[in-house]
Amino acid sequence: MSESGSREEKSPSRMIDERIGELGDWRGEMLSRLRALIKQVDPEVVEEWKWRGVPVWYHDGMICTGETYKNVVKMTFAKGAALDDPSGLFNSSLDGNTRRAIDFHEGEEIDEEALKAxxxxxxxxxxxxxxG
Structure with missing residues (x-):
């Protein structure tokens, strides 16, 4: 029996693929682009599927989530408050002591170099x- 055949549930990566396909609009495209950037920066990243449908990326702990809403794709960094953000990408969840988020709206460009940093x-x- 193959390893993939030994698991009844789908892999988190497969579930993320399906979520991107289900969205079928700019949000799916944005989530796909964000995911690709994460994998470019960290090819060893581990993908998980949490909280009824939120892609989560881990490496030695949670890096970030990729939540999709009606008008925004939200990338929340688990320890964002401890990160330097010289390009000012964080634009959401700025009040907390730990997390920081970036809300991406339809038609917005991604500053790929700043996000990869x-x-x-x-x-x-x-x-x-x-x-921290």
Missing amino acids: LIRAAVTLNASGAH
């Missing part, structure tokens, strides 16, 4: 064992 910083923070 933020993802890289989150992976580095997790690898350092810092809890």
